[in-house]
Amino acid sequence: xxxxxxxxxxxxxxxxxxxxxxxxxxxxxxxxxxxxxxxxxxxxxxxxxxxxxxxxxxxxxxxxxxxxxxxxxxxxxxxxxxxxxxxxxxxxxxxxxxxxxxxxxxxxxxxxxxxxxxxxxxxxxxxxxxxxxxxx
Amino acid sequence: xxxxxxxxxxxxxxxxxxxxxxxxxxxxxxxxxxxxxxxxxxxxxxxxxxxxxxxxxxxxxxxxxxxxxxxxxxxxxxxxxxxxxxxxxxxxxxxxxxxxxxxxxxxxxxxxxxxxxxxxxxxxxxxxxxxxxxxxxxxx
Numbered sequence: 137x138x139x140x141x142x143x144x145x146x147x148x149x150x151x152x153x154x155x156x157x158x159x160x161x162x163x164x165x166x167x168x169x170x171x172x173x174x175x176x177x178x179x180x181x182x183x184x185x186x187x188x189x190x191x192x193x194x195x196x197x198x199x200x201x202x203x204x205x206x207x208x209x210x211x212x213x214x215x216x217x218x219x220x221x222x223x224x225x226x227x228x229x230x231x232x233x234x235x236x237x238x239x240x241x242x243x244x245x246x247x248x249x250x251x252x253x254x255x256x257x258x259x260x261x262x263x264x265x266x267x268x269x270x271x272x
Numbered sequence: 273x274x275x276x277x278x279x280x281x282x283x284x285x286x287x288x289x290x291x292x293x294x295x296x297x298x299x300x301x302x303x304x305x306x307x308x309x310x311x312x313x314x315x316x317x318x319x320x321x322x323x324x325x326x327x328x329x330x331x332x333x334x335x336x337x338x339x340x341x342x343x344x345x346x347x348x349x350x351x352x353x354x355x356x357x358x359x360x361x362x363x364x365x366x367x368x369x370x371x372x373x374x375x376x377x378x379x380x381x382x383x384x385x386x387x388x389x390x391x392x393x394x395x396x397x398x399x400x401x402x403x404x405x406x407x408x409x410x411x412x
Contacts, residue, residue, distance in 0.1 A: 152330075152331065154329055154330065156329065157329075165330060165335065166330075167337060229328075229331060230330065230331030231331070232326075232330070232331035232332055233277070234275045234277065234326045234331055234332055234333055235326065235331045237275060238273055238275065238326065262280070263279065263280040263281075264277075264278070264279055264280070264336070265277075265278050266275050266276065266277050266278070266333075267275065267276040267277075267278070268273070268275045268276070269274075269276075271273065271274040271275075272273060272274070
């Protein structure tokens with residue numbers, strides 16, 4: 137089994153707000169991230185796939201295909217967007233880094249040919265990242 | 273759904289590697305420059321990884337403010353800008369980065385209750401890093 141990781145970058149804005157909470161609760165739990173006008177990050181995405189090396193091509197996965205899927209499913213939808221208002225998953229879910237990693241996993245999982253998705257890692261800043269392995 | 277969250281912190285400290293169980297010659301042979309009696313310092317980079325189910329009301333594994341507050345209070349204020357050899361746990365334990373990463377893990381394991389501790393990773397320099405995930409816990 138070989139693991140292959142492809143990196144990509146995107147920039148987006150978001151804010152954290154739960155409509156079931158009072159304004160005071162939202163502010164207490166989410167702090168500055170509760171500002172409804174949003175704020176932005178330069179995200180770094182790392183997608184790791186795993187599989188056996190194809191003896192003919194020497195590849196685990198066709199990197200061109202992986203890159204295209206990441207662009208189509210993730211970057212086209214999220215780069216330079218306001219996540220709360222433009223990405224359907226976040227009309228109802230809060231666009232935390234945790235939920236972003238889960239949403240990206242769900243977008244990619246069924247679209248990959250051959251290789252199996254192993255891990256989605258999303259860096260919100262160089263000092264904060266979330267890993268999602270598809271665990272329930 | 274279960275996610276892993278990793279947060280990076282920085283602190284600077286000095287230390288001297290010297291074992292009470294070794295002769296002066298053996299200490300010098302084992303630790304080299306790190307055995308210099310006056311010590312030397314590093315800018316450490318600490319990564320703490322916690323995991324848990326993502327709370328659907330907050331979208332979080334745990335509130336980052338809780339983790340940051342705990343690490344600041346219990347780890348960074350304990351070690352930042354200190355001589356590690358003068359800190360209680362290193363009175364008789366060599367403050368290698370191996371031992372330091374295990375001590376930091378134990379502090380978190382004992383006191384941080386808001387999420388499951390997966391492990392810590394400590395960079396002593398950009399060239400050296402150490403990971404501790406508790407006794408017998410497998411790596412992901």
